Amino acid sequence: QKEVEQDPGPLSVPEGAIVSLNCTYSNSAFQYFMWYRQYSRKGPELLMYTYSSGNKEDGRFTAQVDKSSKYISLFIRDSQPSDSATYLCAMTYTDKLIFGTGTRLQVFP
Amino acid sequence: KAGVTQTPRYLIKTRGQQVTLSCSPISGHRSVSWYQQTPGQGLQFLFEYFSETQRNKGNFPGRFSGRQFSNSRSEMNVSTLELGDSALYLCASQDSMNTEAFFGQGTRLTVV
Numbered sequence: 001q002k003e004v005e006q007d008p009g010p011l012s013v014p015e016g017a018i019v020s021l022n023c024t025y026s027n028s029a030f031q032y033f034m035w036y037r038q039y040s041r042k043g044p045e046l047l048m049y050t051y052s053s054g055n056k057e058d059g060r061f062t063a064q065v066d067k068s069s070k071y072i073s074l075f076i077r078d079s080q081p082s083d084s085a086t087y088l089c090a091m092t093y094t095d096k097l098i099f100g101t102g103t104r105l106q107v108f109p
Numbered sequence: 110k111a112g113v114t115q116t117p118r119y120l121i122k123t124r125g126q127q128v129t130l131s132c133s134p135i136s137g138h139r140s141v142s143w144y145q146q147t148p149g150q151g152l153q154f155l156f157e158y159f160s161e162t163q164r165n166k167g168n169f170p171g172r173f174s175g176r177q178f179s180n181s182r183s184e185m186n187v188s189t190l191e192l193g194d195s196a197l198y199l200c201a202s203q204d205s206m207n208t209e210a211f212f213g214q215g216t217r218l219t220v221v
Contacts, residue, residue, distance in 0.1 A: 034209065043113070043199055043212035044152075088152065090210075096165065097142065097201075097210060101151030 003027050006100030015109050019076040023089035023100045030091040033065050035074045038086045079107045113202050115213035122220050127188040130216045134181050134202030141183040146197040195220045
């Protein structure tokens with residue numbers, strides 16, 4: 001079993017929709033949680049970074065962490081075609097940074 | 110502040126050859142990690158260097174190696190290339206562990 005599981009998608013939604021991206025993990029030692037966005041032919045860029053259970057909001061993006069269920073989510077409100085990308089969750093403890101396989105999102109006009 | 114710079118951006122090599130990729134981290138960052146990204150496997154951790162020392166290593170064969178210089182620049186080397194080594198190789202720099210990792214644009218390696 002992988003330490004981090006992420007639905008690969010692809011996910012296709014209309015512009016303006018609310019998008020929910022999810023990851024589950026098995027190692028309760030993970031302390032820090034991140035979401036990265038990766039456009040085609042580019043390196044991943046950090047979107048959200050959090051270390052506690054609960055919600056963290058940044059503009060149209062909300063990161064949610066539920067440590068008791070070992071579950072993290074990224075919500076995108078009012079999705080835009082420019083949000084079309086692959087979204088990777090990542091988590092870390094001590095000296096390990098583990099990524100999910102990524103979910104490909106397509107937002108159509 | 111300049112970002113993470115990886116060179117070259119694209120490479121085509123033949124089976125059996127060896128290749129060296131370079132990564133210059135963000136100024137002041139001492140940790141450099143390398144990842145292999147393929148459509149089927151996602152981002153897989155290769156190794157991480159901190160202050161010229163390899164701190165962590167992923168589950169890759171010994172053909173994959175790396176090093177870090179005193180200015181924090183890092184290189185990774187792949188010897189005896191195989192077709193399955195075709196991938197996007199990404200470098201990430203961090204100020205320290207448990208902080209945000211900043212990625213370069215990657216080197217796309219194609220082995221023919």
